[in-house]
Amino acid sequence: MASEVKKVIANNKKAYYDYFIEDKYEAGISLAGTEVKSLRMGKCSIKEAFIRIEKGEMYIYNMHISPYEKGNIFNKNPLRIKKLLLHRYEIRKMEGQIAQKGYTIVPLNIYFKGSLVKVEIGLAKGKKLYDKRQDIAKKDQRREAEKQFKIKNL
Numbered sequence: 001m002a003s004e005v006k007k008v009i010a011n012n013k014k015a016y017y018d019y020f021i022e023d024k025y026e027a028g029i030s031l032a033g034t035e036v037k038s039l040r041m042g043k044c045s046i047k048e049a050f051i052r053i054e055k056g057e058m059y060i061y062n063m064h065i066s067p068y069e070k071g072n073i074f075n076k077n078p079l080r081i082k083k084l085l086l087h088r089y090e091i092r093k094m095e096g097q098i099a100q101k102g103y104t105i106v107p108l109n110i111y112f113k114g115s116l117v118k119v120e121i122g123l124a125k126g127k128k129l130y131d132k133r134q135d136i137a138k139k140d141q142r143r144e145a146e147k148q149f150k151i152k153n154l
Contacts, residue, residue: 009117010044011109017132019106019124025094027058027119028085029110034068039117041068044110051084051105051121053095058084060107060119084119094123102126 015021031039038044043066051060060082097103108120127135 005114007112009039009042009110009112010046012046012049012107014047015106015108015122015124017127017135019104019122019126021106021108021122021124023097023123024108025086025090025121025123026113027121029060029117029119030083030085031065031117035065036117038065038068039110039112046107046110049107051107053091053098053105056088056091058086058091058094058105060084063107063110084121097123 045064049060049063051058053059062079063082064079094105098105102125104124104126106122106124108122110117110119112118
């Protein structure tokens with residue numbers, strides 16, 4: 001299908017650093033017209049964004065969508081709370097999992113799937129400081145090995 005092409009708008013690298021991502025879900029997002037136009041220009045940030053479940057519905061907080069330049073009075077607040085669109089059974093499943101200690105839901109990236117704006121969200125478990133240190137050490141080892149391989153093959 002031609003509509004299966006993903007055009008990534010923003011991704012959250014910090015989430016992979018701070019959390020172990022255990023499950024991924026795709027959710028729609030409820031937006032205004034000027035917000036979609038701003039997203040088409042790539043003006044979005046989800047670095048500080050987080051997701052909460054309230055009254056059986058899922059919302060994303062602190063997702064910054066810059067105001068559309070030509071939007072004048074139709075522009076919305078850049079940090080307004082946006083509703084995520086998921087099936088009820090998916091929300092209930094995640095609600096049960098975040099009731100366990102240490103689990104949370106974080107946005108991983110935002111992309112266009114055809115003409116629709118989608119958010120990839122992840123069920124995540126927080127990393128401890130020593131886990132982060134291990135990840136940094138592994139990354140350094142891999143980088144050093146690639147450097148040695150490159151020098152050896154010249």
